[in-house]
Amino acid sequence: MVDWEGPLTEAYERATTYLAGLPERRVGPRADAAELRASLGGALPDGPTEPREVVARLAAGVEDGLLPSGSGRFFGFVFGGATPASLAADWLTTAWDQNAGLYAASPAAAVVEEITARWLNELFGLPLGTSVGFVTGAQMANFTGLAAARHEVLRRAGWDVERQGLIGAPRVRVLAGAERHDTVDRALRFLGFGTDCIEPIAVDGQGRMRPDALAAVLRDDNAMLPTIVCAQVGNVNTGAFDSVREVCGPAHERGAWVHVDGTFGLWAAVSERLEGLVDGIELADSWATDAHKWLNVPYDSGLVFCAHPEAHRAAMSVRAAYLIQDEDGERDPLDYNPEFSRRARGIPVYAAIRALGRSGIAEIVDRCHAMAIRFAAALRDGGADVLNDVVLNQVLVRFGDDDAITRQVVKDVQDEGTCWMSGTTWQGRAAMRISVTNWTTGPDDIDRSAATVLKIRDQLIRD
Structure with missing residues (x-):
C-alpha cells in the first residue's frame, strides 16, 4: 500500500510552520550558495529513500536559502504572496495532477478555466467574448498577446504567418514607450521580429508614453506598414500608466x-478609487497581466486576454491526429496558450476569486496603494528623495542624491533583514525600488520598514 500520508503530513507541517513564521521571519536568505550546496548536495543516491525522510531533508536543506517573498515586509521586484484559499487550491491542483491542455484530458480543469475567464473579464471590464489564456507569467502573456497581434496585422496585409512564416513577410513595426518593460522586447525576439522592429515613443518624466508623440509617428507614416502599438499600465519603476484611451x-x-x-497595473480596474488610471482599457485589442502579483496566487500564474478570439486561436491552436479535441464546443485550453502539457493553473485563480470576491480584491489593491503612499511619506519626511508620483504601488527613492550611497543603502537593508527591496536605475540615476503588492502588508510593516531604511541611511552617512 502506498504511503501518501507520511510525506504529505511532513510537507503540511513544514509548510504551516514556515507560513506561520513569516510575520517575524528575517526577510532575506540565511544561507549562501556554498552552504546550500553543502546542505543539499552529495553523491547520487544508490537506492531509494523513505518519502517522508526525503521531504524532511529537502525542507531542512532549503530552509535557510529561501527568500521570504510572502512576507508583508517584502517589497522587492513586484512579487505577491499567496492567500490561504489559493495556496490550498494549488496543493489540490498538484494532488489531482491534471494535464489541462485539452477538455478531454480534464473536463473539470477546462470548465474551471472557462468560468474563471468570465469572472476575470468582468473584473477588468473587458469586452464580452474576450478570450483568456492561463500562462506562466507576464512574459508568456505578452508573448501570446503579441502572437495574436502578429497574426492579425499580417492577415490584414494578406500574409498567413502561421503557414508562411516571416521570410518574405511584410515588415511589421512595433511602437512602444521608451520605458516599456523588457518582457515586451523579449517576446518580440521569441516571435522572430527582433528588437529592431521597435520604434521607441517618447515618454514623460514619469515614464508614460506621450500620446502626442505617438500620434505624430502614426500621422507621419507614409509606408503604411502593419503596426502594433504596445501600451503600458503600471511602469515597473514608477507605477505610471499610459493613457490607453x-x-x-x-x-x-x-x-x-x-x-x-x-502586468500589475491592470488590477487597478478592480478598484473604484483607482479605475480612472485604466480609463479606456476596454478599447485595446489584447492585454497581459499576472495573477501571482495582486491576486496573490502561488507561482506561476499569468493571464492573457484577447478581444479577437479568432486571432488568439489562430496564433496558438494546433491540430494533430492523436489529440482528442472537443467537437461539441467545449473549451480546449491549448487553443489559448503556447503549451500542450500544463498544470491546471485556473484552479488557484478560481479559488482566489471565489474567496475574495470583487470587494476583497479591491481591498487588497486599495490597501497596497495606501501603504505605498504611507511608505513614501515616511521616507520623504525622513529626508529621502522620492522620485515618482505614487499613483499605485511603486515607490522610487534616492538617498543623498548619490548613486553609491543609494546602492549601498539597498544592499545594507537587504543584509539587515527587517525588510527587502531591490535597486534599479531610473533615468540614469540609482534608486531604491519599493513595490507594495502583498495581501498581508499593513501599517506596522510600513512603519517598521521605513524606520529601518532611514536608520541604515543615517548610519551610512555618519560612517
Whole structure:
C-alpha cells in the first residue's frame, strides 16, 4: 500500500510552520550558495529513500536559502504572496495532477478555466467574448498577446504567418514607450521580429508614453506598414500608466493593433478609487497581466486576454491526429496558450476569486496603494528623495542624491533583514525600488520598514 500520508503530513507541517513564521521571519536568505550546496548536495543516491525522510531533508536543506517573498515586509521586484484559499487550491491542483491542455484530458480543469475567464473579464471590464489564456507569467502573456497581434496585422496585409512564416513577410513595426518593460522586447525576439522592429515613443518624466508623440509617428507614416502599438499600465519603476484611451484612438484610426502590458497595473480596474488610471482599457485589442502579483496566487500564474478570439486561436491552436479535441464546443485550453502539457493553473485563480470576491480584491489593491503612499511619506519626511508620483504601488527613492550611497543603502537593508527591496536605475540615476503588492502588508510593516531604511541611511552617512 502506498504511503501518501507520511510525506504529505511532513510537507503540511513544514509548510504551516514556515507560513506561520513569516510575520517575524528575517526577510532575506540565511544561507549562501556554498552552504546550500553543502546542505543539499552529495553523491547520487544508490537506492531509494523513505518519502517522508526525503521531504524532511529537502525542507531542512532549503530552509535557510529561501527568500521570504510572502512576507508583508517584502517589497522587492513586484512579487505577491499567496492567500490561504489559493495556496490550498494549488496543493489540490498538484494532488489531482491534471494535464489541462485539452477538455478531454480534464473536463473539470477546462470548465474551471472557462468560468474563471468570465469572472476575470468582468473584473477588468473587458469586452464580452474576450478570450483568456492561463500562462506562466507576464512574459508568456505578452508573448501570446503579441502572437495574436502578429497574426492579425499580417492577415490584414494578406500574409498567413502561421503557414508562411516571416521570410518574405511584410515588415511589421512595433511602437512602444521608451520605458516599456523588457518582457515586451523579449517576446518580440521569441516571435522572430527582433528588437529592431521597435520604434521607441517618447515618454514623460514619469515614464508614460506621450500620446502626442505617438500620434505624430502614426500621422507621419507614409509606408503604411502593419503596426502594433504596445501600451503600458503600471511602469515597473514608477507605477505610471499610459493613457490607453489616448493611445487607442490614433492607433485604431491607423489600423494598428493595441496590446497592453498590464502586468500589475491592470488590477487597478478592480478598484473604484483607482479605475480612472485604466480609463479606456476596454478599447485595446489584447492585454497581459499576472495573477501571482495582486491576486496573490502561488507561482506561476499569468493571464492573457484577447478581444479577437479568432486571432488568439489562430496564433496558438494546433491540430494533430492523436489529440482528442472537443467537437461539441467545449473549451480546449491549448487553443489559448503556447503549451500542450500544463498544470491546471485556473484552479488557484478560481479559488482566489471565489474567496475574495470583487470587494476583497479591491481591498487588497486599495490597501497596497495606501501603504505605498504611507511608505513614501515616511521616507520623504525622513529626508529621502522620492522620485515618482505614487499613483499605485511603486515607490522610487534616492538617498543623498548619490548613486553609491543609494546602492549601498539597498544592499545594507537587504543584509539587515527587517525588510527587502531591490535597486534599479531610473533615468540614469540609482534608486531604491519599493513595490507594495502583498495581501498581508499593513501599517506596522510600513512603519517598521521605513524606520529601518532611514536608520541604515543615517548610519551610512555618519560612517
